[in-house]
Amino acid sequence: AQSVTQPDIHIxxxxxxxxxxxxxxxxxxxxxxxxxxxxxxxxxxxxxKYFSGDTLVQGIKGFEAEFKRSxxxxxxxxxxxxxxxxxEYFCAVGAGANNLFFGTGTRLTxxx
Amino acid sequence: DxxxxxxxxxLVMGMTNKKSLKCEQHMGHRAMYWYKQKAKKxxxxxxxxxxxxxxxxxxxxxxxxxxCPNSSLLNLHLHALQPEDSALYLxxxxxxxxxxxxxxxxxxxxxxx
Numbered sequence: 001a002q003s004v005t006q007p008d009i010h011i012x013x014x015x016x017x018x019x020x021x022x023x024x025x026x027x028x029x030x031x032x033x034x035x036x037x038x039x040x041x042x043x044x045x046x047x048x049k050y051f052s053g054d055t056l057v058q059g060i061k062g063f064e065a066e067f068k069r070s071x072x073x074x075x076x077x078x079x080x081x082x083x084x085x086x087x088e089y090f091c092a093v094g095a096g097a098n099n100l101f102f103g104t105g106t107r108l109t110x111x112x
Numbered sequence: 113d114x115x116x117x118x119x120x121x122x123l124v125m126g127m128t129n130k131k132s133l134k135c136e137q138h139m140g141h142r143a144m145y146w147y148k149q150k151a152k153k154x155x156x157x158x159x160x161x162x163x164x165x166x167x168x169x170x171x172x173x174x175x176x177x178x179x180c181p182n183s184s185l186l187n188l189h190l191h192a193l194q195p196e197d198s199a200l201y202l203x204x205x206x207x208x209x210x211x212x213x214x215x216x217x218x219x220x221x222x223x224x225x
Contacts (some may be wrong), residue, residue, distance in 0.1 A: 032211030043216035094211045102154035
């Protein structure tokens with residue numbers, strides 16, 4: 001069965017510091033992996049996606065993620081965090097046609 | 113700016129009221145979705161429409177009734193809701209097929225009195 005684990009419920013970083021959000025997945029076939037961001041009172045915005053090919057994926061807003069099959073991970077990174085990055089981040093795995101399974105989310109707080 | 117538009121942004125209704133949530137997309141997507149999201153939780157899938165036909169109903173109570181009048185529009189009709197139905201209701205759309213990313217609207221914040 002498919003599942004997504006985001007081990008960190010809440011992360012606090014200083015503005016300008018680097019960021020890594022962890023995501024581990026469980027899926028029997030080749031996974032389709034996504035990172036979404038949700039600002040307060042808004043919907044989910046797609047940051048990036050992995051289907052196949054290059055395991056380092058570039059996304060919007062300076063984010064990147066690396067797919068590691070051996071570790072069943074798809075961690076999100078950003079070299080320098082901005083105050084506007086404070087939000088909830090969801091990792092998701094696509095299973096079959098049009099099914100999306102979300103992790104429980106990681107809330108990011110940015111300290112000035 | 114989101115390409116999936118949801119109206120209204122906020123809705124307060126009594127338990128005996130009937131109301132509808134609306135969703136519109138013009139990206140040519142043929143799959144549309146309704147999700148329910150409680151505070152500090154991930155979205156929970158309610159319904160999926162593929163080619164304007166209901167393909168997934170995640171055991172949602174009948175007080176929620178979806179409708180897909182055409183390929184661009186998705187409605188969620190509400191009747192006799194309970195206080196625990198208060199949540200953010202998100203609409204999404206995507207191309208049909210494996211691994212297609214879903215594009216979300218900003219949601220309707222629903223409060224049941």
